[in-house]
Every structure is written in structure tokens, then in C-alpha cells.
Amino acid sequence: MIRTRFAPSPTGFLHIGNFKMALTDFILAKQNGGEFVLRIEDTDRERLVDGAMESLLRTLKWAGIEPDEGVKFDLNNKIVQIGGKGPYIQSERLSIYRQFVNELINNNHAYYCFCSKERLDEVRKIQELNKQASGYDGHCRNISLEEAKKMIEAGESAVVRMKMPKEGVTKFTDLIRGEVSFENKLVDDQVILKSDGFPTYHLAVVVDDHLMKITHIVRGEEWLSSTPKHIELYKMFGWQPPLFAHLPLLLNPDRSKLSKRQGDVAVEDYIKKGYLPEAVINFVAFLGWNPGDEREIFSLEELVKEFSLEKVNKAGAVFNLEKLDWYNREYLKKMSNEELVKRCGVLFEEKYHISDNKCQIALDKVVGLEKERATTLVELVENVKFVFELGEYEAELLVWKKSDKAKTKENLAKLSQILAKLSDFSKEKLELVIGEWLKAENIGTGDVLWPMRVALSGQKNSPGPYEIAEVLGKDESLRRINQAIAKL
């Protein structure tokens, strides 16, 4: 059975690139009837951010990516750990790591290192000057265990380094890139246990993935060059390494690694702006993957059905907001008004203080006005402002370019009379009645529809007049039209 995991560090909001990894891990597990594990990698005590774990979980939940095992919200939105092989938060697993580090030390696969930061900096500087490969020079590699223990007892600060073999080549087959190989002598003696007693990523990830029976490691390409260290650790422990798949990275428009400087990188930013999870998932999944035909719209369920690692591209992909916008518009157009009202609920509440479901039916129509025009939820809610509050506008705006003020006033007055007699204010009925009138009297549509639309919306650009009139209802529509007549 396939078991994948997503293992974020709680150092801030969920990065869109990491989101892509989580999505891929989730899809891969789900499509094979496997399990998806969520683990928290909080071994860097200095970069911990309060509330980051909650934020990460909230974002994943928004996207419908929830783990079968590991850390998640329960029904009361409390963070819990589920599954049998926990804990799933690394800071709660310190004794486990210590035990495996000791095993490595006792088997001569790891050693204590007492080098100061200053010495390490010096070594690096010299290597750089000599244009050599940089890395630890092995200064403490041959200190005997007895001697090391004495130094520790004497109070010296130490880290533990893994003992990389000095010859040979580490080869592995990446599911995306094929065979990759590294010369062992160029691989560093990585620190695996820090002086604060916490493991580094490299040790913790290997131990946890093994203990948690992870079969496929799907992660970003930035990990490719540390994979030989991980493979070597599996070897030292006598464990079977899992399969690796290193996904291409997301890029800025200038093709550098996607970074905060050039735009929003946190998924939360996109949630706040009113992007739909469907659109973000579809967009991000299609960065570096496609089904091989010309379909572009894929739900999470369809992705689970059709995604395959073999078709994933090798090169990084520019994170192109214009395409995201397009996806969001597509999903907005497709969505039922009812569902859209649900999604916009909080935004309506914040902006117009409309909250309870008494207004649901009305909101349904309001939302329909803009769903083909807006790009995001926030924009949609903003754009229907005129329904709740008719803004100020100049009388000149009422006059269509091919018309004049007198004619406009006359037309609106007649329109007002006609509407006053109507009981059915549906847009179909309005269109029919007004259409007949225009035809009968041979009046150009623009001569009436333009001023009517402006009178109802107060805006240069807006939805059509019939639609707006239907949403506003008879009383409010007439009030606005008569107000416009008074202006002229």
C-alpha cells in the first residue's frame, strides 16, 4: 500500500510551492487507495512561529486536503494527532531520535564533533579561496568515542555528524528524473544532531519516514542534492529506502525561485483575495503536469483519477497569475448561485452586514449579477455594491453617446410610466415589455437601455438593466429611475 506524507515546518504561512507538494502527496495516496500522513517538522527552534501549525492545517482544510493519519483538526477545530505510530510532531519524538543517533555512534557511522562555528567558517573560507568543493573537513572524524565522551563530560558542546563514506558513488532512481548519482567524497558529513539535542531535518526525516512506513517521498527539487545523505542513512540503519520523486520548483516571472519579493507566495494570500480552492488546486496541479490531451478543467477528484508521476515535467514552472485568474473565472461561472452565496457569506457579512439566511434568496440573485464579470470572490462582492447603496453619479452619465439630455429625460419618464403598471418584474418580462415598446415607437435600444442601466446602477459599466431591475424589485427600481429623471 502506498503511504505518502506532507511534512511542513511551522515557520509561517503555507507556501504555494509546498502546497503543490502536499497536493501531489495527497493525490498519489488517494489514487492508489493508500494513506496520507501529515507530520510537523518543528526541529528548528529558532524559526518557530506561533500559530503557524494552525494556519497550515486551516489552509489544507480549505483545500480539502486532510490527512488519514497524523496531525489534524478534530470536529471542534482542536488540533489532535490520530493514527498509531505517532507522535507526529517531531519535537515530541526527541527520545526516538536520540536512540537512533546512539545506534549510529555505537556502530561507528556517526561521531561527535566539537568544532566551533569560527573554525567551520574559516575552513569554508579557505576552501572557497582554493576553489575547492566546500564541506566539513573531517577534523573530529577520528576522535575516539572514549575521548569524545570525556570531552562531553567536561562540558564541551558537541554535535553529532554522520560519517559519509569517502569513496564510491550513491545512485538512486528518481521517479521523475531517472537515475541520479553523486560521488560520496563530495557529500558532506552532515550534522544529524544539534547541540540543543534536536535532530536536524536529515536524521529526523529518515527515521520518521521509516518508522511511519512511508513508501513514496514526494518533495521539491531543492532536496535532490541531499538525497544521497538520506540514502546513506537508510543504509547505515539497514533499512530499505523509500521511492523518491523530486518535483520541479515554482518560479517567479523572472525564473528565479518563487519568492515573496515578487508577489504573494502564501496560500492564505490567495484565500484572502477570494480565489476558490478548486481554481488554486487546478492551476497548481497543471504547473508541470497535464493529462496529455486538451482538457484544462480538473477537479480534485478527477486529478486523483488521472494524475501520474510519469507525466510530470522536469523543469521548473513560472507561477503565472493570469492563468490562475482565468481558472478562477471559469470556476466562478460554473458555480451555482446558491453555492456562491455560501462561499461569499463571510465577505457579505463583513462588507454589507448581511448575515442571516433571510437574505439568501435575494443574495442569490445579487451574486448572479456579477459571476460572469468578476475574477475573485472579493471582487464579486465589491462589484455588487450598487445594489445595496446607489452611489453618486453625474447627470451627464445618463445620456447615451448617440442621444441628448432632453430625449433621455423623455424616454426615462415614459419608461417609468410603463414600469409602474407592471406587476411581474422578472427580467424576461421586462425585456419583453420594454422591447415591444421600443419596437412600436421605433426608439433605439441605447436611447432607453443605457440611461435605464445607469439610473439603476449609477455606474458607467455594470450588468444589464433588466437583470438589475429584477434584483432591485419594482419599488427600488422605480425610485432610482425617478431620481434620475429629477437629475436631468
Add this chain to the structure above:
RNA sequence: GGCCCUAUCGUCUAAUGGUUAGGACCUAUGAUUCUCAAUCAUGUAAUACGGGUUCGAUUCCCGUUGGGGCUACCA
């Protein structure tokens, strides 16, 4: 600097040892139209470069160049 990964329109990508190199986004033009959208039609636009292998290479190999990653007691 060292090591590793990578290269098709501006962007995301499809395809094949032989094609008019396809689609989507963006963009331009036209149609529609009361405005903005939406919609429909049409157009512009790509195999980084140099060597091989081959009857033939965008595809396979090598090199160059470009881009990216790693090179921490960060992940």
C-alpha cells in the same frame, strides 16, 4: 567556485526519428451589443546554440550557453 537538476510560442504545455510543431493563458482583429464582461470567429508567436549519429532530428549522444537547486548546529 564545487556538485546536481534542467531547456518547445511572452507564460503553462502537447507531439513524433519523417506533422502545415497542436492546445490553453496573455495579446491583436472582427462578429454580437445599451456599457463592462461573457460568447463566437480569426490572427501574431516556439523547438537556445554548435557538433555528431541517421536517408532524415525538435526528438538520441556530446559540448556550449542560459536558468534553477544545494553547498548551515534552516527546512
